[in-house]
Structure formats: structure tokens, C-alpha cells
Amino acid sequence: MYDFAIIGGGIVGLSTAMAIGERYPDAKILVLEKESRWAFHQTGNNSGVIHSGVYYKPGSFKAKFCRDGCQSMVEFCEKHGIDYEVCGKVIVATDAEELPRLENLYQRGIDNGIEVKRISPEEVREIEPYVNCVGGIRVFSTGIANYKQVCLKYAEIIEKQGGELRLNTKVERIVTSGNHQVLETNNGNFETRFLINCAGLHSDRVAKLGKVDPQAKIVPFRGEYYELKPEKRYLVKTLIYPVPNPEFPFLGVHFTKMIDGSVHAGPNAVLSLKREGYKKTDFDLKDFTEVMTYPGFWKLAAKHADEGIQEIIRSFSKAAFTRSLQKLIPEVQSDDLIPCHAGVRAQALMDDGKLVDDFLIVEGEKSVHVCNAPSPAATSSIEIGKAIANRIPAQSHLQAAVSQA
Incomplete structure (x- = not known):
């Protein structure tokens, strides 16, 4: 017993x-x-990021667990000799329309007790020389680890x-x-x-x-990544994120320096037809039927139809995926990207179509x-x-x- x-x-x-x-x-x-x-x-199959908690609603489990967890994870890695690096990240606005959302994100970071700093485009490029932006914030406590x-x-x-x-x-x-x-x-x-x-x-x-x-109900979303070929890794020094759309439940494609020195670009977010479906061709009839017969999924799909279509396009079009990345780093070309592993996110969805946040x-x-x-x-x-x-x-x-x- x-x-x-x-x-x-x-x-x-x-x-x-x-x-x-x-x-x-x-x-x-x-x-x-x-x-x-x-x-x-x-x-x-995750990104290996030690998150700071800058995105999450103040007072939520996510905000509290992440703020405290960021510190305890670094301490754990240090104590046990696990590979990690506190490299920080930049979150950037690529056009003027995103600046109010960037400011809201900065204030949320302050509310969550996180060390964040507004930085100008010139200051962003001192950290990430190849980034295109009109403004940014620096998040100092973000890191990477080998989970x-x-x-x-x-x-x-x-x-x-x-x-x-x-x-x-x-x-x-x-x-x-x-x-x-x-x-x-x-x-x-x-x-x-x-x-x-x-x-x-x-x-x-x-x-x-x-x-x-x-x-x-768990609805699986597959996140697909590309990797920068080794000779192009110089384009990314730390982690580079866009300003997320608060109406869409995913962060959008970004650049992540991995603990092994590689640089991953992505992910998109597409419905997986299998709960453990890491390939586009993976399919499970039970998993697929559960999602297709769940009213909450169709309510979610209707609300985010436009964004969902764009995610599907990026899944099947490397050119479209590349264009999304070029908003952050214009120098990135399609030939610089090598397909790499995908991950599947277990996302809980309510009957009314709302994602459990x-x-x-x-x-x-x-x-x-x-x-x-x-x-x-x-x-x-x-x-x-x-x-x-x-x-x-x-x-x-x-x-x-x-x-x-």
C-alpha cells in the first residue's frame, strides 16, 4: 500500500x-x-525557457508560481550543476500600433514584481543588433535551462x-x-x-x-519550430519576443537561444489531430473525434478563425513562416531555417469555448x-x-x- x-x-x-x-x-x-x-x-519538447512571469495576470497562479519558480529553478540548477543561463530577453514592438500594448506589458511586469525596463530601439539593438523595432522592454530574469x-x-x-x-x-x-x-x-x-x-x-x-x-477538456495544439542553421546563429544573442496579441491565446513566433547554443524560431500553434501528434501526419480517431464533437472547440474556432487560418498557413508554408520571423529580424531568409522538433501543448478548454488561462x-x-x-x-x-x-x-x-x- x-x-x-x-x-x-x-x-x-x-x-x-x-x-x-x-x-x-x-x-x-x-x-x-x-x-x-x-x-x-x-x-x-518545450523551449527550455526559464520564464519571468511578465505576461501573466497579477494575482493568478501563473504569475505567482512563475515569479517564485524563476528564482527557485535557477537556484536548483545552480545547486545541482544543471546547465542554465540567465540571459534575459527583449520584447519588441515592430510598429507604432503595438506600442500601447508594449506599455501595458511593461506595467504588468511591474505589477508582478519583475525587473523590467523600457528601452529605445537603439538600446534594443545594443542587445540584439539585428532586430527591427520601434520600442522594447528588457526582462532581466528570463533564462534558459536543460529541463x-x-x-x-x-x-x-x-x-x-x-x-x-x-x-x-x-x-x-x-x-x-x-x-x-x-x-x-x-x-x-x-x-x-x-x-x-x-x-x-x-x-x-x-x-x-x-x-x-x-x-x-484537453485540446492538443502542436507548436512547430525551425532552427537557424549554425552559420546564422549570430543573428540572435538571447531571446526575442513580439508583443503578444491579448485577444489570441498564444504568444506568436519568436526566437529562442537554447542551452546547447542553437537558436529555435517559432512556434506556430495548430490543432493536433492526435494528443501526442508531433508530426503533421499523426492522427488518432478517438482524439480527433473528441475534439470535433466538443462544442467548446467550435466556439473557440469561430472566435479566432482569422488567426487560426494564419497559423495553418504558416504550418504548411515555410515562406509564410519566414515572413512572420522577418518582422522581428529582417535578415532571416527561408534558406536559413531548418525544420526541427515540434511540441504538443495540452490546453484545457471550457464548454463555453474559453481557454483555461x-x-x-x-x-x-x-x-x-x-x-x-x-x-x-x-x-x-x-x-x-x-x-x-x-x-x-x-x-x-x-x-x-x-x-x-
């Missing part, structure tokens, strides 16, 4: 297991991951705490039996007093297995379900893990169980 079982071996699941192990050192903890390695999906290394270190710490880690183990059924739950998997059954669902792209389905309403954590009687953990989840993972661990003491039966472990 385990005291805690965590479903999902991405960065949020592992950080949660680590935080619970620190809070309850005598507890029996189990982490189940259906893939053959940790950080296989969202974590292993796969972070996850491996989380797993190592969990094992040192006495936790049990199991790969290649997919939860297929959850049965409540008395004061505990039975997780039926392809690798046997496991009994636990308390369940934490960090299943990412499948978090809504896992919640339903546990008879908990996830309050939203914050972390969504749903509590069951003997469970906690992380049903939306979008960017900046990797940056915030240590803080999210702590927050979930802090919720558990409210369960009095669990206190007794852990004290008897």
Missing part, C-alpha cells in the same frame, strides 16, 4: 513527488509513467527519498476500494491512499477514470488532479509541487495514514 501515487512522469509529476517526499519523509510514494523515459512529452536534466535530477532525489519510480506503466482503470484506490495498469495493480494526477495531455481522462470532473487544479475526495499546466509549468514546477503538497494536509484521514507509515 502506497500513501501517495503520482500518475505522470513529466516535470510537474516528478516535482510533486519530490515535494511530497520532502514534506512527508516517512511516506511511501510511487510515480507511474507510461513511457520508457521521464519527460517524454511536453517537458521533453530534461532537471527531471532526471528530480527522479534521482525521489529515489534517494525512498520513492518508487516505474516507467512503462500505464494506468488503465482506477477503482475505489474502502479508504484507498486501486490503480490497474498494464504492469500490475497498485494500491494507494491518495492519488495525484499529473498526466498532462491525458489529465482530463485520468480524472474521469477517478470519477472526478476535470472541469475542462491559468493552472487548473481540481480536488477529489482522495485525489488532486492537475488538469491544466501550460507554460510556464516547467519554470514553475518546484513551486507547483510545493503547492500541491501543501494542499494535502487538509485531508485529515491522510495525516493519520502518513503518521502510521
Whole structure:
């Protein structure tokens, strides 16, 4: 019998297991991951950015977790010798119409307690010589890290705490039996007093297995990237972002210096026809049917039809993708771009067509379900893990169980 079982071996699941192990050192903890390695999906395919929290609504989970997580992630990487760099980033307006939105973003950064600075086009070009802009802000605390290394270190710490880690183990059924739950998997059954669902792209389905309403449906969006060929990496020194459109839920294409020295350009954002669909040709009938029959998706599609069409065009037209990048760096040419990996974002969508814009954590009687953990989840993972661990003491039966472990 385990005291805690965590479903999902991405960065949020592992950080949660680590935080619970620190809070309850005598507890029996189990982490189940259906893939053959940790950080296989969202974590292993993200941009590697340590976000500052400049974009997020003041007072939201995103803003708080990200601001605190930015600091705790840097400290964790420093302590454990994980590759990282606090390089900062610039957010730039490419025309005068974007300047009011840039100012709003600056004020939001101030409201969130982040070190930001207005900078002129000349000051932007001192940092990023090839950028085209009419104004910008500098965000000093943004960085880059190797999140796969972070996850491996989380797993190592969990094992040192006495936790049990199991790969290649997919939860297929959850049965409540008395004061505990039975997780039926392809690798046997496991009994636990308390369940934490960090299943990412499948978090809504896992919640339903546990008879908990996830309050939203996961709709997968694929983000496709190009990489600057090595001889063109000099065009980008740090991270370069456009001013986001507040009416559109994605940030827009940008340039990201990676921890290995490469430079990625993107992503776009297109509906994936499979929850784990990293290629344009990937298709899963169940995943596709769920989205196509979900009223919330069609309400979202109607609201953002114009932007959605542009994203699809960029997906199939390298020339269109290049033109989007040239708004930031005019020198970039199509021949400078090499296709690279894509990622899939697990985006929670409500019945009314509204995207869940914050972390969504749903509590069951003997469970906690992380049903939306979008960017900046990797940056915030240590803080999210702590927050979930802090919720558990409210369960009095669990206190007794852990004290008897």
C-alpha cells in the first residue's frame, strides 16, 4: 500500500513527488509513467525557457508560481550543476500600433514584481543588433535551462527519498476500494491512499477514470519550430519576443537561444489531430473525434478563425513562416531555417469555448488532479509541487495514514 501515487512522469509529476517526499519523509510514494523515459512529452519538447512571469495576470497562479519558480529553478540548477543561463530577453514592438500594448506589458511586469525596463530601439539593438523595432522592454530574469536534466535530477532525489519510480506503466482503470484506490495498469495493480494526477495531455481522462470532473477538456495544439542553421546563429544573442496579441491565446513566433547554443524560431500553434501528434501526419480517431464533437472547440474556432487560418498557413508554408520571423529580424531568409522538433501543448478548454488561462487544479475526495499546466509549468514546477503538497494536509484521514507509515 502506497500513501501517495503520482500518475505522470513529466516535470510537474516528478516535482510533486519530490515535494511530497520532502514534506512527508516517512511516506511511501510511487510515480507511474507510461513511457520508457521521464519527460517524454511536453517537458521533453518545450523551449527550455526559464520564464519571468511578465505576461501573466497579477494575482493568478501563473504569475505567482512563475515569479517564485524563476528564482527557485535557477537556484536548483545552480545547486545541482544543471546547465542554465540567465540571459534575459527583449520584447519588441515592430510598429507604432503595438506600442500601447508594449506599455501595458511593461506595467504588468511591474505589477508582478519583475525587473523590467523600457528601452529605445537603439538600446534594443545594443542587445540584439539585428532586430527591427520601434520600442522594447528588457526582462532581466528570463533564462534558459536543460529541463530534461532537471527531471532526471528530480527522479534521482525521489529515489534517494525512498520513492518508487516505474516507467512503462500505464494506468488503465482506477477503482475505489474502502479508504484507498486501486490503480490497474498494464504492469500490475497498485494500491494507494491518495492519488495525484499529473498526466498532462491525458489529465482530463485520468480524472474521469477517478470519477472526478476535470472541469475542462484537453485540446492538443502542436507548436512547430525551425532552427537557424549554425552559420546564422549570430543573428540572435538571447531571446526575442513580439508583443503578444491579448485577444489570441498564444504568444506568436519568436526566437529562442537554447542551452546547447542553437537558436529555435517559432512556434506556430495548430490543432493536433492526435494528443501526442508531433508530426503533421499523426492522427488518432478517438482524439480527433473528441475534439470535433466538443462544442467548446467550435466556439473557440469561430472566435479566432482569422488567426487560426494564419497559423495553418504558416504550418504548411515555410515562406509564410519566414515572413512572420522577418518582422522581428529582417535578415532571416527561408534558406536559413531548418525544420526541427515540434511540441504538443495540452490546453484545457471550457464548454463555453474559453481557454483555461491559468493552472487548473481540481480536488477529489482522495485525489488532486492537475488538469491544466501550460507554460510556464516547467519554470514553475518546484513551486507547483510545493503547492500541491501543501494542499494535502487538509485531508485529515491522510495525516493519520502518513503518521502510521
